Amino acid sequence: MQVKDSTTSTSSTEERKELTSYPQENVDYYQKIKWNGWGDTRKFIHTLQPSGTVAITTPTVSGQPLPSLKKFILTELTINGQGQTDLENSPSLTVEDIKLPLPRAAPGDFARELRAIFKPNQVKEDKFARLTHIYGKSLRDLIRLRIGLVENAPDVVVLPESHEEVEKLVLAAHRANVIIIPYGGGSNIVGACEPIDQTRYTVSLDMRRMNKVLWVDRREMTACIQVGIMGPDLERELHKSGVSLGHDPDSFEFSTLGGWLATCSSGHQSDKYGDIEDMCVSFKTCTPMGTLELRNGARAGAGLNFKHVILGSEGTLGIITEAVMKVHPVPQAAEYYGFLFPSFNHAISALEQMRRSEIIPTMVRIYDPDETRLSFASKPSKGAVSEFFSAAVKKYLQYIRSFDMTQVTLSIIGFEGPKKQVDFVKKSCFDILAKNGAFGLGTAPGKTWAEKRYDLPYIRDFLLDHNMWVDVAETTVSYTSLIPLWKEAKKAFVQHYHAKGIPAWICAHISHTYSNGVCLYFIFASRQNDEKEMTPYIEGKRLMCDIIMKHGGAISHHHGVGYEHAPWMSRYVTQGWVNVYRKIKETIDPKNICNPRKLMPTIEEEQGKEN
Amino acid sequence: MQVKDSTTSTSSTEERKELTSYPQENVDYYQKIKWNGWGDTRKFIHTLQPSGTVAITTPTVSGQPLPSLKKFILTELTINGQGQTDLENSPSLTVEDIKLPLPRAAPGDFARELRAIFKPNQVKEDKFARLTHIYGKSLRDLIRLRIGLVENAPDVVVLPESHEEVEKLVLAAHRANVIIIPYGGGSNIVGACEPIDQTRYTVSLDMRRMNKVLWVDRREMTACIQVGIMGPDLERELHKSGVSLGHDPDSFEFSTLGGWLATCSSGHQSDKYGDIEDMCVSFKTCTPMGTLELRNGARAGAGLNFKHVILGSEGTLGIITEAVMKVHPVPQAAEYYGFLFPSFNHAISALEQMRRSEIIPTMVRIYDPDETRLSFASKPSKGAVSEFFSAAVKKYLQYIRSFDMTQVTLSIIGFEGPKKQVDFVKKSCFDILAKNGAFGLGTAPGKTWAEKRYDLPYIRDFLLDHNMWVDVAETTVSYTSLIPLWKEAKKAFVQHYHAKGIPAWICAHISHTYSNGVCLYFIFASRQNDEKEMTPYIEGKRLMCDIIMKHGGAISHHHGVGYEHAPWMSRYVTQGWVNVYRKIKETIDPKNICNPRKLMPTIEEEQGKEN
Secondary structure (H helix, E strand, O other): OOOOOOOOOOOOHHHHHHHHOOOHHHOOHHHOEOOOOOOEOOOEEEEOOOOOOEEEEOOOOOOEEOOOHHHHHHHHOOEOOEOOOOOOOOOOOOHHHOOOOOOOOOOOOHHHHHHHHOOHHHEEOOHHHHHOOOOOOOHHHHHHHHHOOOOOOOOEEEOOOOHHHHHHHHHHHHHHOOEEEEEOOOOOOOOOOOOOOOOOOEEEEEHHHOOOEEEEEOOOOEEEEEOOOEHHHHHHHHHOOOEEOOOOOOOHHHOEHHHHHHOOOOOOOHHHHOOHHHHEEEEEEEEOOEEEEOOOOOOOOOOOOOHHHHOOOOOOOOEEEEEEEEOEEOOOEEEEEEEEEOOHHHHHHHHHHHHHHOOOOOEEEEEOHHHHHHHHHOOOOOOOHHHOOOHHHHHHHHHHOOOOOOOOEEEEEEEEEOHHHHHHHHHHHHHHHHHOOOEEEEOHHHHHHHHHOOOHHHHHHHHHOOOEEEEEEEEEEOHHHHHHHHHHHHHHHHHHHHOOOOOEEEEEEEEEEEOOEEEEEEEEEEEOOOOOOOHHHHHHHHHHHHHHHHOOOOOOOOOOOOOOOHHHHHHHHOHHHHHHHHHHHHHHOOOOOEOOOOOOOOHHHHHHOOO | OOOOOOOOOOOOHHHHHHHHOOOHHHOOHHHOEOOOOOOEOOOEEEEOOOOOOEEEEOOOOOOEEOOOHHHHHHHHOOEOOEOOOOOOOOOOOOHHHOOOOOOOOOOOOHHHHHHHHOOHHHEEOOHHHHHOOOOOOOHHHHHHHHHOOOOOOOOEEEOOOOHHHHHHHHHHHHHHOOEEEEEOOOOOOOOOOOOOOOOOOEEEEEHHHOOOEEEEEOOOOEEEEEOOOEHHHHHHHHHOOOEEOOOOOOOHHHOEHHHHHHOOOOOOOHHHHOOHHHHEEEEEEEEOOEEEEOOOOOOOOOOOOOHHHHOOOOOOOOEEEEEEEEOEEOOOEEEEEEEEEOOHHHHHHHHHHHHHHOOOOOEEEEEOHHHHHHHHHOOOOOOOHHHOOOHHHHHHHHHHOOOOOOOOEEEEEEEEEOHHHHHHHHHHHHHHHHHOOOEEEEOHHHHHHHHHOOOHHHHHHHHHOOOEEEEEEEEEEOHHHHHHHHHHHHHHHHHHHHOOOOOEEEEEEEEEEEOOEEEEEEEEEEEOOOOOOOHHHHHHHHHHHHHHHHOOOOOOOOOOOOOOOHHHHHHHHOHHHHHHHHHHHHHHOOOOOEOOOOOOOOHHHHHHOOO
16 A cells, blocks of 8 residues: 555554554454544545645555645635635544543353353454444544544444354343444444443444355345445345345445444435335344344235334344345446536426436436535546536536526436336436436546545545534435425525634535435535534534424435434424334333434433433 | 116115115215125126026126126036036025124213214214124125124224314223224225124224325325225326326225225235335324324335334224325326236246346236136136137147147236336337247237226125135245245145035136235135035135245235234244234233234234134
């Protein structure tokens, strides 16, 4: 690995060296990803010295310039056009600087039971293992790691390799009143895997060694999979049998099938292949009352469909270990096109018409004008904000097509499947797109999107390194409420910070579409004022959640609940269902050992009305 | 109404006259349908005297001959080819003959509360109202009515007109410990609406006056509907707005949206439009703990999707009153074609290839060779069993195409949607069908199917009138287990009855298809030996359920559970989930007033191992 030139990156050079000295096959995933930032330790955005150019380094490319990003940040994150003149540094603490709470003593026989169930290398009690299993990857999580704000930590990290081990562990934990928190890829950004209860011995159950595809049935087009498998490993294994799950969330590279199931994940191509609950046939869940199994079948039409009691339960009812998933043939064709629309409204109008036509693409992403600019600015090629497409094209759009260049909206539209189906759907959609003023950019933006689709969180680390922050909020919203919500949220967010004299920036995109609504995804940024002070981020997030709820949006479309969204759950699912959930929880997990204080507000929190 | 000539039909002539004298708009549905048989009082199959010809009478056609049906019955329902020489009569009792148990006294304030909530004409305590709300339309139900076997009956039939009325009623019933059993169309064949608990005052809640489409939103493509609406009324109302639900079960004419939701219904076109749970966005459920609401949104991705706690609960957790459903444009094209395959295996092979191609029809029905013959024999035109298609076609198939005429398999394959989509899908499917030896019959069989698709239960009434019975069992089964299950069930059923010297007949069809399996639907018949003895039917049903479970099939695909399938539920959903369900039930309905003793075995039944 070569890094020519870097400022403070998200982990110390020494630590990185130490980690990369492991033979790859003996390294657990938590040792390969950043402890205080996003993704692969070998990939980060940084500034080249002495030029000050912003660049990206990856395992294969070192210091590739991102020529427009810095200018974009400095000109966009402003108050009335007034921003900073240059980036400020705000380095993270190192692992050595962090102080973890002392581990609690394992109660009763639990330590002996752990030794009986697991081999020594499956049980980790060292600082680095504990540190890397406290948080997920939310803004709050990263900031707390960077400033050393750690109030609780798991006492032990356990890495199971089979369903049977998890089953034994959960029963042992139930007997000993030990907390079990499942840890998949750790990419969650709502606090789903953080230990909150400080009173009890806590296990973080890192599922990532349970990474085998157990079987593929090409007749039924199903596969049985250990749920600790990461996205890329899963697809690689399935491709060997000529099939694909087709689930591709933003977190794909660093999240697991189990995480997707437990949080009701949704992927880029879910418009075609379905959300994770549609792909899922059955699974095993290890609970304190024993393993709950589901029958493997095409449809559960006799009585309640119990899979939905576990899907979305985020480890609060037990640990999913193995799942049977629907798969589909690796698509014969996969074509992704870029389009520019005269406005966000034009693009939404085209989307609605495609939906009404019943002939729909595999993916429709629509970036609002602000995110359109961001999208071009973060490209690793020439093209500043004001030059995000060639002068000739710009001139054509502006003068011949009468585009208002401040309203230009980029859309990436994808088609997957058998070639003849792709051609049929594409033709129908292209007709609708043309009628709505879309200007085709060909497949180049689609290729760029495909290559860079997982990279946005690396920009967040770069912002945190430079005294800024960025967070996100997403929702499911009806077509009717989409524009009112979009307008109000964008205006309110900026006003909130400007009123306090703090620069602010916000954009949005549509990431998933349905016949009766879309997923609207906001990205918002501001400047850090005091690293010890969490209020600015929490205020931004709360503001966005309240506006979303006001417009009838879901508290989350696919990020889940954790504890970040729990305060809104009584309003979102209604109090009656919160009460039903609590009884289900009491039945399955009477001692509340399964990821306590997540998903729903506790009764105490509810009474305190903490939001 | 003219009936030229009829033997014992399913209701007495006098009674029919009385009913048809009501002005249609003031007649409740339960007064328009047969009390002891299927469907419209004005539609039945009967024998013309003195010719003995079997004919069908409908509100528009009187005594139209079904020239092949009688011969089919006499030659197929046999032991080693030995059957009856003519039909035997076995008339039903009349309403007057039936003795109902005396009504129980309403406890506490309940009678006063009923009067406060409802207008007098919404509360019925007369014999006919009570009699028509005891049973559904299972074979057991009809036989018990025909022989007067009535051990329990609701004490009152209540016909609510609004959500608010149901809400008040359920709370009043909870206070007074009164049982509430929802009654939709009453088409259920698993005992779902029968009062079993004889100890408590019982309300049958006839939902059919709650029959309004409250709104249609053509932008979101959703409609809010009172769930007591019957299939034809629902589609007629939706068509006024240019949209359709597209849910078309066999019971369509005599079942309600609420029944579909409560039993996880599936329709003929569900391969395209989804099963009822896929169409359903949200609904209100009146429970003893208050009304449980669901948010209206494109996706429930934050936490558990609680709609699945109510879907399939068959009134055991509360009463669904209003639902928001996805709708779609009334299809521009709807084309249904008939095909003959050389064998059932050929047809299944074509189905699997269409599924693998990912370009699939709206409907694929595949009749096995026995049901193929039944299908042609029940047509109201010329064509005996041995002549079910023209001699020329038969010769062509037999000699040129080498079809074994005993193995010929009929399939009806449908395509709905925008015309260009229909054409695209059709072309792809037709190519696969041709490769699998299918012989196209054009649209005529499709038209016949569409016209006659709801008529099979009328044959059941005719058989019951003539000392025979017919019952059904359906399941979801994988492609791998489909043929083994089909073979074993058919063989075992016939052997079981033949061993006792009783004639028996069985056929099957595939009614719904999925990427990982199908709905396999058996129809089986035998002769009644003693009308007082329920054992023969119960044995047949039990035999079929056991074989289905042995092959990994679901205990039901879309008929639901009621009490007929409850004994198998612990095996089907596994004991752990039965326990979870019981806790959910205790939470929502602590006094067990909501349709008690349905869906799951009681703990006592489980300990007695009653199956």
